[in-house]
Amino acid sequence: MAILSIRFGKFIQVNYKENGMVHGAVVQKYLLEKSRICSQGRYERNYHVFYYLLAGANEQEKQQLHLKSPDQYYYLNKSCSALDNVDESYEFSRLKQSMEMVGFTAEKQRRLFSVLSAVLLLGNVEFQPRKSAYHHDEAVGVKNPEVVSLISELLRVKQETLMQALTAKRARASGETLVINYRLPEAIASRDAMAKCLYGALFDWIVLQVNHALLSKKDTLREHQGNSIGVLDIFGFEDFGLNNSFEQLCINYANEHLQYYFNQHVFKYEQEEYRKEGIRWTNIDFMDNTGCLQLIEGKPNGLCFLLDDQCK
Known part of the structure; x- marks a missing residue:
């Protein structure tokens, strides 16, 4: 769904039976970038869903939701309101189809878009x-x-x-x-805090609705004790060519810590237990990002330590 932008991390647990059949899934989200709601960098847009809504809503929806053109909203970047070769009206129709597939009724969609419109109007x-x-x-x-x-x-x-x-x-x-x-x-x-809080609460509600649609009924009754595969999707410092803000540095740093936590608990500690118990096991190699974290927080030469020392 387009409203679930890449500006957050997620962990998807896919449950499956012993015969390989998928048996439901659960999504957890991390570190939603709410600051983007109120301000964006140069040549950077707000979340795509706002532009999709303004471009794709029909006349009745525009009247009911009190929608305006993008240049009339303070929260939308005036220098980067449109994308080349992107039909945002079509993307809005795809968004609505996706929501219907996971159980968003017409009334739920109306309430969702009402909150999005309210968030935009708050900036005005x-x-x-x-x-x-x-x-x-x-x-x-x-x-x-x-x-x-x-x-x-x-x-x-x-x-x-x-x-x-x-x-x-x-x-x-x-x-x-x-x-x-x-x-x-x-x-x-x-x-601005109210706008970010509204968007964050709406985001959590959407994830909850999606999880209800993905979760198997047997899982809700706790009758199924099957296997699962976890997929962690976060973005840290994989791309050093980007010229980002200090805020983005903090977000990427937090994501790297999440990656480190999962590495330790899913790979390192788990495989150490297998070795201790003498289980026949093919060791899984993983990218250890400890060096990246030490570059920022390590003592005595880490970036944060040096900055703290100079400030003192």
Whole structure:
């Protein structure tokens, strides 16, 4: 499915019977790159599903979901909104067909696309400073409440509740609830955090729905104790030719740690147990990425150690 972009890691466990017949599967996801929702690098796009939705939705869907053209959304990169030789309207139809195949009803699809539209509209919410009636510091108000009204309709939440969440936070102190107004930078950060949280929750829900479709009924009843094959799909530092940001460096570094964890537990520790028990076994070689991690975190010459030393 196109909404499941390559900007996350996944582990797929495929269950099968002794005769080789596939008997269900389970998908686990890791490290979804939510920062891409709010900002992208130069010549870099947001997640493809947003562009597919805007290009492929029919007139009725555009009205129901309050869709605009890509250049009218703050969260979509204006310098890279279209891809050459890609029919995004066709890709949207393929996306809907894929969802139907794994059990997404028309109503579920509508709710899914409503959340995506709400995420895009959140980026268009603008704030303006205003004097608070209860505090001496500067508070903020929403400059375009009509956009908040559309978002509340799409998410089926009260507009007043959403407005409060965008302009203030609540804190508990001495058994009382305090309302603390955001300043302008805090309001913008809170708005972006809300968009990322919405997209992350939607992503988790999609994975859950896909797993329900892939999982065998016998597995749900715990009657099947068969075999399985695991496939880990993450991207670390395999391609050094890319010119990426510091944020991407951190993502790749985290992925390398995941790869290291799986290497240790799936290959190294497991095969050591086989040798200890004297099991006849053909040893499986694997790419040990310890050197890559030591280059970044090792002492005393690792990148992080040197940076930390210079900062001190």
